Amino acid sequence: MIISKEFAQKVVDHLMGIVQHNVNIMDCSGIIIASGQFDRINTFHQGGKLAVDEQDVVEIYTDDVHNFCGALPGVMWPINLKEKIVGVVGVTGEPPEVRNTAKLVKTVTELFLEREMFLADYRLENWMKEQLVHVLFANNADTATDLAAMADMVHYRLDLPRVVILFNLEPKINDFATNSLQNLVSDRMRESVLKLIQEADSFHINDFSLFYKKNLCILKSATDSGSAGKIKSFTTSTIKRLQLIHHELNVRVGIGSMTAKPTEISHSYHEALFALSYQSPNTIRSISEYNILANYLFEHSCLGYDCLALRELKSRFEAMGTKYDMQQTLQCLLDNNLNVSLTAGKLYIHRNTLKFRLDKLKEFVGLEPCHYFYHAILCKAILNMSKINSNLNI
Structure with missing residues (x-):
């Protein structure tokens, strides 16, 4: 992982507010990419390069500064990520004074980087999932030549019957703090939601979940959802789990029809989307409800070929x-x-x-x-x- 200058400076700014010492972050060639002393950015730090070469902590005292190009007194620690050095973090000051601080800064920096790498992997995985469901929901499953490869990359089984379930998550305006509302659409909040759902006993290994166009979307496999009763039970328990994140969260659900093949997924999705938008006091709405289905046929001028529920x-x-x-x-x-x-x-x-x-x-x-x-x-x-x-x- 290459540490970006922007991310490194954010880490430095955050840590300096805590440790009250100057903090430098260097790349593996010893170039300072972030610092509390801005005039040192993009300069060479020999102590940082030595920490990389020796794969160990380097301490520089005032009396030794003249032996290290671009250095001040301080302690330099290699930054390790997945057993590989990706840079160096240093704290300016006499080593006995900043030794423990530097070790703490190293640990925190590695945690920041692990978190950033995890989020990057999460965003990439979610992006690949979005590309797959975009093809499925756009009714391009029969023409997409790389559909099988896309599905394999995100561990999605194309051979399973599925039903599309959409969850709309909205805060109660009068009771939900503004910062919580902002967090609702953030990666961290979405990650928490998906983790909570995937850890449920009723969530099968072949189920597929992601956020798609602001809704939590679950493509439930037939393994767990062979009947309307099981689908409703899964949906009800999922709502309860979602409200564990914030008890003032409004959750509405739209359920499409069971599909037999990938080319039918788009129909189930549009049915679920219509059920979700249907004006009803019920929290859970399904295309199988006759009043919703009749309105769906009327609004879409549907003859039945594209409506799984009517079939x-x-x-x-x-x-x-x-x-x-x-x-x-x-x-x-x-x-x-x-x-x-x-x-x-x-x-x-x-x-x-x-x-x-x-x-x-x-x-x-x-x-x-x-x-x-x-x-x-x-x-x-x-x-x-x-x-x-x-x-x-x-």
Whole structure:
């Protein structure tokens, strides 16, 4: 790791406010890159170069200064990072007076550098994750030639079914301090959030989490989320963990549909995004909720091909088969403005027979078109989708 001059000067400025001695940081060639004595920056310090060459502490007394080019009395310690010397830190003063201070400064400087390196790795990893999900969410998974390589770099398994879950984190304006609000979008806060989530028992090794466009995004693997109940349980426990970071944090959640392949991830993401933005008093909102799904279809003028939730409803509808003549029954019911008596007459069946069929529709699909307007819209969407598929098969 090469220490930048800007970062080194920040470390020097911070440490000098604590130790009350001049602090220098030198690179491995002995050039001072940061100092409390600005006129010494970019000058050669022979003591610093000696500390690198000998890989050990160097102490310079007043009587020895003339033997060291560019030096003042002080103690120079090599800076070690992952068992490699990356520079030297020195504290100006007679060695007996600053010896312990210099060792402390060395330790603190190494901690600063370790932290900076960790954050750099974190930013790089998060950037690579963002590039991957950008491809997936933009519906480019079928055309991206390097998708497998991108996924492998961030340990993302493309072969697993997943569901996209979005968490929006917002402070309560009246109770949340301004500095906390600023920290909310900082790398450190995001790192804390991701660490907290990833340490949860319900977070599987194949789950994928990152911040994407200001929302916490989790691509939950099917290993842990094979049912709506498990997804909701995971989401509820995640909200509780997030609020451990700050109890005054507002958390809203949008859940998309389960995907079977990478090319469907973008659909699940847009469904989750719509559910997240849907005006509702509920904290957790899912595209599988019929009122949200119906509005999603309406606002997106969606015929069903790009809506995984509608496809799921249609598959449950088709699982009923032809036993109850449900397709004709529903079409007639909709054509007659959901009037049960009129529909039964048009179909030449008893009213109780029609009621039996509608009970089966509720049992298999969960829709009650005669009781809920949104259910009627979804029934119409399923029928339209079935007609389109029939025409395509001709």
